[in-house]
Amino acid sequence: MFDRGEVHYKDFFNDPTSTFESNIAYTLRFMIDAKVVGMNWIEAPAGKYKLIDIKKKKSRCQIELSIRWDDMISHAPDGQWSRVAPLRILSFDIECAGRKGIFPEAQVDPVIQIANMVTRQGESKPFIRNVFTLNTCANIVGSQVLSYTNEADMLQGWREFVQKVDPDVIIGYNISNFDFPYLLDRAKALKASTFPYLGRLEGVKSVTKDTHFSSKAFGQRDSKETALDGRLQIDILQYMQREHKLRSYTLNSVCAQFLGEQKEDVHHSVITDLQNGTAESRRRLAVYCLKDAYLPQRLMDKLMCFINYIEMARVTGVPFNYLLSRGQSIKVLSQLFRKANDDGYVIPALKGEGSDEHYEGATVIEPKKGYYDVPIATLDFSSLYPSIMMAHNLCYTTLIEKHTIDRLSLVKDVDYIQTPNNDFFVTSKRRKGLLPTILEDLIAARKRAKNDLKNETDPFKRAVLDGRQLALKISANSVYGFTGATIGKLPCLPISTSTTAYGRQMIEKTKREVEAEYSRANGHEHDAEVIYGDTDSVMVKFGPTDLPAVMQMGSQAAEFVTGKFIKPIKLEFEKVYFPYLLINKKRYAGLYWTRPEKYDKMDTKGIETVRRDNCRLVSTVISTCLHKLLVDRDVKGAEDYTKQVIADLLQNKVDMSQLVITKALAKADYAAKQAHVELAERMRKRDAGSAPALGDRVAYVIIKGAKDAAAYERSEDPIYVLENNIPIDTKYYLENQLSNPLMRIFEPILGDKASSLLSGDHTRTIQIATPTIGGLMKFAVKTTTCLGCKTPLRANNSVKGDKSAICNNCRPRTGELYQKQVTTTSELQVRFSRLWTQCQRCQGSLHQDVLCTSKDCPIFYMRKKAQKDVEDSTAILERFDYELW
DNA sequence: TAATGGTAGGGGAGGAAAAGTTGACCCTAA
DNA sequence: TATTGTTAGGGTCAACTATTCCTCCCCTAC
CATH class of the missing domain: 1.10.287 (Helix Hairpins)
Structure with a gap:
């Protein structure tokens, strides 16, 4: 009944009985009841609490008190209560001495260094920098070196350090899956039984649990979790994997991306040599380790991970640690529970089984493909799905059945409406829905936050406000997805299918209205043409060739069409693409103009430049070509550049880092053979510890091999290729990576001439020594x-x-x-x-x-x-x- | 090693190669 | 065991299928 932190009243009944609000974790239940949200301020009023005697304390907290739950005051995170406490943040990193070619194993390989940085939230520099080292280590300016001769003593020393610093937040890179489990396993192997007490509760042992996360949006991932009572954790790796779509998630690559600097990447096999060297070589290692401890802190500051997550916890009301460990739906559920309870509803404990059937989604207008050298105006509905749900009062609480309508003799379009999907919802005159109210609140709150942001000058408060408006936007947009999540806690397909059905109607209507209004028949100089549209947007070719005129028509049209819809649905004129290259559905590029003087940027959607599953060469070539074609308007230059790149490629002059392809290892069991999957398997056989795990991105290059060998037989680890000097199959890169994307962007502009790009003199190449791997050549x-x-x-x-x-x-x-x-x-x-x-x-x-x-x-x-x-x-x-x- | 009928051409068998088709998979748009 | 936002859609590759092309061989006409 009280298992796993949820109360299941169902056990009170013999028969299957539907219950209400019984499928919710204790923590969240308590927070909802006490009106506490993640990361808000709580006041214990004078006289209402009792201080616990120092001898009876159960925790290592400075102050321990007891208070009745309804005596404490939970402050909504606004005004003075929106400030963030000066929390102590520990960022750390460990180094282990592994054996050659084998990833470190805690049973065998020692922990040799632990570097630490402690910072107060809001300050720019750490106030403690130290490194625990096994064996001696030469001095490091600006950092304290703590040397130990015995590994268990070092671990013990670190534990005492953690307890003394008493951090509120612990961060690092991959600490959840590597550093914490390794430290705990290592302590166990060394029989250092006093080590695993890192939390704030006295006598509660820190243990690592295996967890598995799987969602359609984030994919699958096996991970580990080490709860430290009273201390928050942010594994910056996990944060990056969730919040940023990158080609590679190594600390080095992430730093290059966001901090604009590279860091040394010392292979784990080299670490042992440094450790076994001198005090000087161990100093070298310590400097490296310190840097790795500092970088997560810098990333966190730069990207404002902590602030943004604090605001997300405050907006959605979930505990902070849910943000990295749970999915999207718990956030919506938390908001729904709060609003429902305020309004006197209780929520039934449903269990969505999930279904294989997909319901119908949005319309994508068949694109009129081609290269447009005239301004193309883009009109979009702002927050389409939320505004549909608000406009039509779609909610769990307003959904009604036909027989109820008959029973109460309700009047269509007065008491209730019928959606294009043939579901019935009562109008807001009868009863205002919960979801529309939540959405209105979220949107109003976002408007406030953005407004405050405009008037705020303090950079710190600005960051908080910006984080908040972002959290509010994301929250509003995830409500629709929540209702359509059939494997969820509260699926309601009538809401989601009606929402998409309205959406489909609206985009069609928009197209019709614009084309009808802006026509010759209606006295305009040109017939406007909707050349493309997806879900909530239409791209219109109004006809005129000058930008200001098209912008004028765009905003006029947006206003005109908005008038044809119910509030708060709003069609906005946002931008003009000029020129515009429309390749296919969900694939286009163009110069993005919001004002007539100067274009804002080059925008590319769906094409190779924004995809992560091709090699860098392709994305840079395509992006450079597009720049030459769209910005410089230099077709000849683009052709010459392309030919040069192809010639370089075929002559092996292209650097290998440009040829590395990465793909996610998305699942455990694959039906079809694929290059990255096969390579991951081969790597696992070479060294299981360092091979890609479920959810990781596998990097590979295609090497030369037997003539008819499939690509999956010719994928190889770039490092391995480098070390063994294996030739790369440049022809594959030309024919399978470059050729199609190039054709797609050049064909609309050059027509049939485009194919000459791939077959001219520049493709003739000096034959370079044939491969030597496998086959008969091995013996020649x-x-x-x-x-x-x-x-x-x-x-x-x-x-x-x-x-x-x-x-x-x-x-x-x-x-x-x-x-x-x-x-x-x-x-x-x-x-x-x-x-x-x-x-x-x-x-x-x-x-x-x-x-x-x-x-x-x-x-x-x-x-x-x-x-x-x-x-x-x-x-x-x-x-x-x-x-x- | 020795002995031998040659040439042209139709037609079918068998296999290789090229050409579609389908489905799994990854990733992105909105 | 509990948990996991949605659908639409492009593009690549492997695997399969149906088609075309090529070669070899047999046979017959002359």
Whole structure:
């Protein structure tokens, strides 16, 4: 009955009985009843509480008191109560000494360093920076070094540090799935039994639980959870995965993206060597570790993760930790419960089974594809679904059945309405629905927040307000999805299907009205044409070629059409695309103008530049071409650029980081064979610990292989390719990655001429050594050829067979060829040392070896390749040693 | 190793290659 | 075991299917 934090009154009854409000967790139930929302202020009024005697305290809190639940005052987070407390935030990172080629395992591999940064919320710099190290470590300016000779003592020392600092929030990168579980497992392996008490409750052990999260929107993910009573946790990795769509989620890549800087990425196998070195090499490691502890804090500050989540918790009313651990629907449910209880409703405990059937969604108007060199106005309904629900009073509480209408002899369009989906809802005259009220409140609150934002000058308060308006917008938009979630706590398909049905009608009507009003028949110079539209927007070609005229017509049309709909439905003129390249449904690009003087930006939707499942080369090429075509209006330039890129690609001049493709490992069991899935499996066999897990993005390149081998047989880990010098299948990148996207953007502009882009002289390439992996080639002996004439070198035509440099025929040219090789080699060496220095700068020292192996850094690939080139070139040079001069 | 009828062309079998079709999958638009 | 916002739609790849093309071989006419 009281299992898992929910009360199931159902157990009181023998028969299946429907109950109300019984399927809700204690925490949330309490918060709703006490009108407490996540992260708000609570006042214990003088005289209403009792301080707990210091000897009887159950927690490590400074103040412990008891109070009746209805004596405490919960302050709504407005005005002075919207401030954020100066909470202490601990950001930390650990390093482990793994074995070569194996990901660290807590049973075997020690924790060697733990770096910590402690910051007060609202301050810009940490007030504590320290690092716990196993074995000695040379001094680090600005940071305290705490060295231990025994690992268990170090862990114990860290635990005491945590209890002393007593952080309210603990953050880090991947701490949930790695650092916390590893520390706890390691302590167990070392039998450090006093270690796992990291929370604020006395005597409550911190344990790691395995959790699984799966939703259609976020995908599936296995993760771990270590509850620390009284301390919030934000794993910045999890935050990033939820809130930002990125190609890669490594700390390095995320920092490059948001902080504009790279960090050293030291491979876990190198860490052990540094640990086993000197106090100086351990200092090196500690500096690295400290940086990794600081970066999550900086990311959090820069992206305002904490503030935005605080506001989200306040707006939706859920506990803070739900935001990272639970889905979207709990937030809507929390708001619904609160509003329902205020208005005297109780909510039935339903259990949606979910169904395989999809209901009909929005209309996408068949696009009139092509390149438009005239301004195209865009009209959109603002918050379409919320405004439909408000306009037509769609709610759980207003839905009625036919027989009720008959029984009460209700009058259509006065007492009730019939939706295009043939559901019935009473009008707001009869009863105002809960959902419309919630939506109105959310939208009004957002308007207030935006207004306050305009008048606020304090940057900190501005951040809070901005976070709030964002949270309110997201909340309003998720109400519709909640009603349509058949596997949810309160599905109601009549609401969602009626909403989409109204939406479909509205976009059709908008198209009709605009085309009818702006026509020659109606005295206009041109017939307006709706060339595309999706869900809540129409793209209109009004006809005129000058921007201000089209903008004028756009805003007029928006006002005109708005007048034809019920309040608060509003069609807005937002922008003009000029020029506009319409490729397909959900795929277009154009210059985005909101004022006639200057375009705001280049906007691309759905095409390769905004997708994460192709390689960077494709997205940069397409984006550069679009820029040349739309902004510079330089078709020739775009063609030349494309040809140059193709030529570079085929000659292996394109850097490998540009060719890495990433795809999410979205599920555990795949029916079809796919490149990223097969590679993940192969990597798991090489080293299970470091292989991609469920939900991770797998990075791969396509390598050369047998002629008819499928792509999934030729996918490989970029690092592995680099280390083993495996040739890349550039032809695949041309034919399977570049060609179609290029054709799609060039064809509407060039017509049939477009195909010449892919077949000109620039595609002719020098044949580069064929692959050596697999097949018969594995057994073939690679022959060396003469540097002068490429003749295979054998004992009978040269001085020293395949160890020589040239054949006897080319002997007269020895000097010239040698000189050429010397030049090449030294050029390559210069290039390599430039890259090397660049990496040294990045790691912050010009006197130390470069350790970085960041898969996300283009310099890393270039450096590795340059290194290989130097080695190869030197090897060739050495062949001259055998030559007779 | 020795002995042998040649050429042209139709037609079918068998297999390879090219061309559609379908479904799984990923990701994005709204 | 409890939990998981929606549908529409483009595009890629693998796997399958039906079609076309090519080659080989047999046979016959001459």
